[in-house]
Amino acid sequence: MDLGNVRIVLVGPLYGGNVGSVCRAMSNTGITDLVIADPRPLNMLEARMMACHADPILQARQTSDTLAEAVADCGLVIGTSARRGLYRQHAQTPREWTPTILEACATGKVALVFGREDKGLSNEELALCTHIVQIPTTDESMSINLAQAVMICCYELFVASGSYESPEEKSGEAPSELRERMFGLWREMMLDVGFMEPDKADHMMMGLRRILGRGVHTLDDVKIMMGIARQAQWASGASEKRQEGGRRKAEVSER
Amino acid sequence: MDLGNVRIVLVGPLYGGNVGSVCRAMSNTGITDLVIADPRPLNMLEARMMACHADPILQARQTSDTLAEAVADCGLVIGTSARRGLYRQHAQTPREWTPTILEACATGKVALVFGREDKGLSNEELALCTHIVQIPTTDESMSINLAQAVMICCYELFVASGSYESPEEKSGEAPSELRERMFGLWREMMLDVGFMEPDKADHMMMGLRRILGRGVHTLDDVKIMMGIARQAQWASGASEKRQEGGRRKAEVSER
Numbered sequence: 001m002d003l004g005n006v007r008i009v010l011v012g013p014l015y016g017g018n019v020g021s022v023c024r025a026m027s028n029t030g031i032t033d034l035v036i037a038d039p040r041p042l043n044m045l046e047a048r049m050m051a052c053h054a055d056p057i058l059q060a061r062q063t064s065d066t067l068a069e070a071v072a073d074c075g076l077v078i079g080t081s082a083r084r085g086l087y088r089q090h091a092q093t094p095r096e097w098t099p100t101i102l103e104a105c106a107t108g109k110v111a112l113v114f115g116r117e118d119k120g121l122s123n124e125e126l127a128l129c130t131h132i133v134q135i136p137t138t139d140e141s142m143s144i145n146l147a148q149a150v151m152i153c154c155y156e157l158f159v160a161s162g163s164y165e166s167p168e169e170k171s172g173e174a175p176s177e178l179r180e181r182m183f184g185l186w187r188e189m190m191l192d193v194g195f196m197e198p199d200k201a202d203h204m205m206m207g208l209r210r211i212l213g214r215g216v217h218t219l220d221d222v223k224i225m226m227g228i229a230r231q232a233q234w235a236s237g238a239s240e241k242r243q244e245g246g247r248r249k250a251e252v253s254e255r
Numbered sequence: 256m257d258l259g260n261v262r263i264v265l266v267g268p269l270y271g272g273n274v275g276s277v278c279r280a281m282s283n284t285g286i287t288d289l290v291i292a293d294p295r296p297l298n299m300l301e302a303r304m305m306a307c308h309a310d311p312i313l314q315a316r317q318t319s320d321t322l323a324e325a326v327a328d329c330g331l332v333i334g335t336s337a338r339r340g341l342y343r344q345h346a347q348t349p350r351e352w353t354p355t356i357l358e359a360c361a362t363g364k365v366a367l368v369f370g371r372e373d374k375g376l377s378n379e380e381l382a383l384c385t386h387i388v389q390i391p392t393t394d395e396s397m398s399i400n401l402a403q404a405v406m407i408c409c410y411e412l413f414v415a416s417g418s419y420e421s422p423e424e425k426s427g428e429a430p431s432e433l434r435e436r437m438f439g440l441w442r443e444m445m446l447d448v449g450f451m452e453p454d455k456a457d458h459m460m461m462g463l464r465r466i467l468g469r470g471v472h473t474l475d476d477v478k479i480m481m482g483i484a485r486q487a488q489w490a491s492g493a494s495e496k497r498q499e500g501g502r503r504k505a506e507v508s509e510r
Contacts, residue, residue, distance in 0.1 A: 017272065025403055027396040053396060092421055095414070136410070136419035141282040141308060148280055148406045155391070155407055159350070164391035166347055 001161040005105040007033040008150060009070045011125060012116040016043035020050030020058060021147030027054035028151075029158035034061040035111075037070040050147075067113065067125045074111040076104045079121055079129030080149055082142045091134035094156040100131070102160060112153050117146050174222040182222050182229070183209065189229040193236045256416040260360040262288040263405060264325045266380060267371040271298035275305030275313060276402030282309035283406075284413035289316040290366075292325040305402075322368065322380045329366040331359045334376055334384030335404055337397045346389035349411040355386070357415060367408050372401050429477040437477050437484070438464065444484040448491045 008026060013019050019042060026032060034057055051058045064070040071077045078101065081091060104110050113129060115121035126132070135144055135152050144152075158164065174182075187205055190196050196204045212225070263281060268274050274297060281287060289312055306313045319325040326332045333356065336346060359365050368384060370376035381387070390399055390407050399407075413419065429437075442460055445451050451459045467480070 021400055021403070024396075024400055028392040028399050028403075030393040030396075050400070052400075053398065093414070093419075096421065134421075136414050137283040138285040138413075138418065141279075141285075143308065144283050145276055145279055145305070145307075145402075147400075148276070148283075148403065151403045151406060152410055158393075159348070159391050163393065164348075166351065166389075 001102060001105070001163070003029070003031050003105065003157055003161055003163075004033075005109050006031050006101075006154075006157060007035060007071075007074060007109055007111045008154070009035045009037055009067065009111050009113045010146070010150075011036075011067055011070075011113065011121060012038040012040050013042065013146060014040060014117045015146075016045065016047035017050045018117065018146045019061075020047035020052075020054075022150045023047075023051040023054040023057040023061075025147060025151035025154055026057055029154040030161075030163065031154050031157070032057055032060070034058075035070045036061055036063045037067045038065065039063045067121075067128055071111040071113065071128060073109055075108040076101060076110045076131060077113060077129045078111065078131045078133050078153075079113045079126055080115065080133050080135070080153070081120065081126065082134070082137075082144065091132040093136055094133055094153045095160075097131055097133050098156050098160045101157060112150075114146055114150055172219055174217045174219045178219070178222050179217060182226050183212075185226050185229040189233045192233050256357060256360070256418070258284070258286050258360065258412055258416055258418075259288075260364050261286050261356075261409075261412060262290060262326075262329060262364055262366045263409070264290045264292055264322065264366050264368045265401070265405075266291075266322055266325075266368065266376060267293040267295050268297065268401060269295060269372045270401075271300065271302035272305045273372065273401045274316075275302035275307075275309075277405045278302075278306040278309040278312040278316075280402060280406035280409055281312055284409040285416075285418065286409050286412070287312055287315070289313075290325045291316055291318045292322045293320065294318050322376075322383055326366040326368065326383060328364055330363040331356060331365040331386060332368060332384045333366065333386045333388050333408075334368045334381055335370065335388050335390070335408070336375065336381065337389070337392075337399065346387040348391055349388055349408050350415075352386055352388050353411050353415045356412060367405075369401055369405055427474055429472045429474045433474070433477050434472060437481050438467075440481050440484040444488045444491075447488050 008022065008031060010019065010022065013022075013036065019036070023034065026034065047058055048055055062070075078097060101110055112133075113121065113125070115125070121129075133153065135149055137144060183205065186208060187201060190204065190208075191198060191201060217225075263277065263286060265274065265277065268277075268291065274291070278289065281289065302313055303310055317325075333352060356365055356367075367388075368376065368380070370380070376384075388408065390404055392399060438460065441463060442456060445459065445463075446453060446456060472480075
């Protein structure tokens, strides 16, 4: 789902570096609409430095005198608040609000509003918000850096929007039959190189299955493991011995 | 669950401000063990400025010459990587790895490893990692600020650790019977003040139920709404009229 209807509103940010970091976080998560309300002078050099490749978002930012103006065309207005207390009892986490926000995004603009680094949002500004979001923190350290707070909210929306797919394994999962051939080959090899005695083989194979059995094996994984076993057999001279009947002897002695 | 076994390892960080921001993010999420591997000179003034109240974490940081040394006592070693490609196909998102990490935390140290701002982790360093984590981003903007990346990983662990509870409503949810009394009172009031004609009352009440029916109503909410209706009735002189039989008339005309 497209996050084109999400607007980030920073109210009176103090530090250019934070504004730049906000732009970079927005860029990472596909959000581009930035409005600065009640602006104060910003160090734009720091802002550009922290924005990195997200400079176009920084350059395209809008400003407005008041928060009311910045969110005038927005349906949902989500305020962030670190303080706990009166009027903030309805606060929920970003993850809890995310479905509501994404639903609203489908039909109109949604504003995520972040207060000043030094004094947050005024009660008047908070009253403009239809929803309050509170980012989980420990009770001992509730004040989150402005750009970090923006990043968490954007990240939750981006993850929930379903635009991201985990990297895919190019090699499929190995089928059981091939995996069993691998274990067979390793059993042979471990006998051939003298790693285990034939009467300990069953027990040792249980251990090897446990070691190699953690997590999925792809076709490539299994081929690598089979290659190692074959090479070890070859290096130990087992394949030659086998041609000379040595292999048969090993199989016999295994019983 | 306690995150005391989580160690944040920064490999060769360049910017003091980032290291400070990392400390603040750790503090927000209850993680305190910070190691800087392969250190380069840092601007400690910037670091302290960005750490804010998390200065104790900054002061208590350990350093080590190599990543191998920094993670020597760790079971799981989770590397972060923005690049996609060979050896990174097994990467999963922070949310996907979180259960694995929390499980490992119960019995031993777990390292979350973050590479250099300018060149990430070397292949040698990546090889020390048992798991690779990749933070979801758009394809167009995959490079995340170091401190932002740490924040997202710490935040996911903190949320999953179950240490945080959403603010609780002090006032419980209103029972249906009280809610219905509220709607009854509003019906009366809206007739009394002349907001609706009796023959439109049922239709209008459906609208009011829709408007007031979004989300949960607490006892406090319902009491406020009942107070408004009573006051409007009083102000419109309806209560007097009712005492004079006016109320009965309204009820009759409602049919």
